[in-house]
Amino acid sequence: MSDELTPVPPATVALVSGASRGLGLAMVADLLERGVRVAAFARTVTPELVDLSARFPETSHVGSVDITDAAAGQAFVREVEAKLGVVDALVNNAAIGQDSLHVHTSADRIERIVETNLTAPLLLTRFWLRRLLGKGGRGRLVNVTSICGQRGYPGLVAYSATKGGLDAATRSLAREFSGRVLANAVAPGFFASEMSAVLGQNQLDAILRRTPSGRLTTPEEVVPVVRMLLLEDTNINGQTIVIDGAGSV
Ligand SMILES: NC(=O)c1ccc[n+]([C@@H]2O[C@H](COP(=O)([O-])OP(=O)(O)OC[C@H]3O[C@@H](n4cnc5c(N)ncnc54)[C@H](OP(=O)(O)O)[C@@H]3O)[C@@H](O)[C@H]2O)c1
Secondary structure (H helix, E strand, O other): OOHHHOOOOOOOEEEEEOOOOHHHHHHHHHHHHOOOEEEEEEOOOOHHHHHHHHHOOOOEEEEEOOOOOHHHHHHHHHHHHHHHOOOOEEEEOOOOOOOOOHHHOOHHHHHHHHHHHHHHHHHHHHHHHHHHHHOOOOEEEEEEOOOHHHHOOOOOHHHHHHHHHHHHHHHHHHHHOOOOEEEEEEEEOOOOOOHHHHOOHHHHHHHHHOOOOOOOOOHHHHHHHHHHHHHOOOOOOOOEEEEOOOOOO
16 A cells, blocks of 8 residues: 555644644643644743743743744754654644724734734745655644634634635645645634733624524633644544534624
8 A cells, every 4th residue: 555545644743833822832732741742932932831841841842933934933843853853743823813994904914914824824834844745754734723714703804814815725735745744724713812802892792692502612622623633543634623613603
C-alpha cells in the first residue's frame, strides 16, 4: 500500500499561534497534558504560558513572536525544530477582533485585521508545509475560524472576511496535498475571552436567545474537537466544524 493511502499519523510536535491566553492557551495545555511536544507563541508571553512551559520543560517551547513578522515566525519554527523536532501539526489560532461598523473602520485597521488573521497564517502555513513536506513528513493543520465567517455579524465585517477566507483556504489546502496533510477548521460561536469582551450585554442576550442551549460555547468545548483533529486516526479533511450550539442569526 502506498504511504498516501495509510492514515496521516497523529501529531507529535504541534505549533500553536496566539497561545498567551484564551482558547490558544487552553489548547496548548491540553496537548502538553496528552504528551504532545508543543511550541507556542504570541506577542506577549504571559505568566500563564510561562507556568505551563515550566511544568513541561522538555516538551514545550514558548516565545514572543508577532505573527505579522514573517521572518520572526520562520526563525521560531527553526528554533522549535532544533528543540522539539519537525513540526507536524500547525494550529493557526492567533487573531485580532473588531468592534466597529464597516463604515467606521479605518483603512489601517482593516489592513491590520486582514494581515493578522489571514495573510500571516497563510504565510506561516506555507513555510511550515515547505519544511514538513521537504523532509518527507505528513501532518495536520487546524485553522481556528469563526461562525462569523459563515453567518456574519454586525461590527465584524473585516474579521468575518478573514475567517471566511481561512475556511475557503482550508478546503483548497486539503485538496492540494494528496492526503499528506489533513487540513480542517474549527469555527466556534462566541465564547468568553478578551476578544469577545467588547460585546455588550444586549448583544450577549441576543446571542443566547438564538442559541437552543441558551448558553455560550466555552473554550473547553472547542479543545476536544481540535484534539481529535490532531491526534485521532481520521479521514476528516477540508472541513469546517462549527461549535456554536446551533445558534441562529
Ligand atoms: N472569543 C470568541 O468569541 C471567538 C469566537 C469564534 C472564534 N474565535 C477565534 O478563536 C481564536 C482565539 O480567540 P480568543 O477569543 O481566545 O482571543 P484572545 O483571548 O484575544 O486571544 C488571541 C490570541 O492571539 C494572540 N495574537 C493576537 N495578535 C497576534 C499577533 N499579531 N501575533 C501573535 N499573536 C497574536 C494574542 O496574544 P498577544 O496579544 O499577546 O499577541 C492571544 O494569545 C481566534 O482565532 C478567534 O478569532 C473567537
